[in-house]
Amino acid sequence: MTPDSQAPRASAPRRPAPPGHRPGRLGPLPWIAPAVLLILAVVLWPVYEMVRTSFLRISTSGFVRGSAGLDKYRKLFGEADLGHVLLATVVWTLAVVALTMLISLGLAQLFNQRFPGRRYARWALIAPWAASVLMTAIGFRWMLDRTAGVLNTAMTDLGLIDGPHDWLGNPSTAWPWMVFVAVFVSLPFTTYTLLAGLQTVPAEVYEAARVDGASPWQTYRRVTLPLLRPAFLVGVVINLINVFNSFPVIWGMTRGGPSSDTATTTVFMYQLKSTDIGESAAMSVVNFALVVLLVLAFLKASRWNREEA
Incomplete structure (x- = not known):
């Protein structure tokens, strides 16, 4: 072997970078740019327009009549129904999510257990998810109709009630039915989210708990629930946002009536649109701020980013 063959090979000369070029600076930009543009177009721009509209005086035909300053917010907070609507929204959200x-x-x-027909039971649970929420709400409204509803007909024939009841015309009976429908349409997503979390728990963990002599309840409380926490938090946060902003269930069943007795902030906002677009936009801003505060408060209380020991 010659001395020349033992000498290290000289690396090929590198081409000098163009003036002002910083390698890797724009590397991820082409990949995230479409998502950033979509967020700007679909989320941030409507939020900007919503806030801007809340400070304008707009006629019912849609023409801008000038600046309104804070008048629309003063008018909104002077609404007699606002306090009741806010309280109803909080109770509605907590009840449905819980x-x-x-x-x-x-x-x-x-x-997550093995039983005959499990596959078909899982498929059946998808049905409320596959159907339109508004279509489901209208279907229940027809079922609860005072004159032609199947519920009144069946209960009257069975002698359970003396005559037809106006289930959706009275807030005391309308709210429980709307909560039932909201839970019905929310179950598929939440159940599959938690089921996915359960299926990620290793079987060895349960085996170790049995070897240590843990009872089924102790295993569920000390093993399953802590490991299910990430999926549980995802389900709670998504449901908080969806239920707080829920519109099709309430509008499809009662339209927020009578008056605003069965309205949440989202439905109340839509009711205001027919009389004052600027005030409706102000309600939208308040609603947006409330849902952000609600989610942040829950995440803070649950310490979602806490490191497990």
């Missing part, structure tokens, strides 16, 4: 998570947890645990 019931949805509780029932979904039980269904996910059931579907």
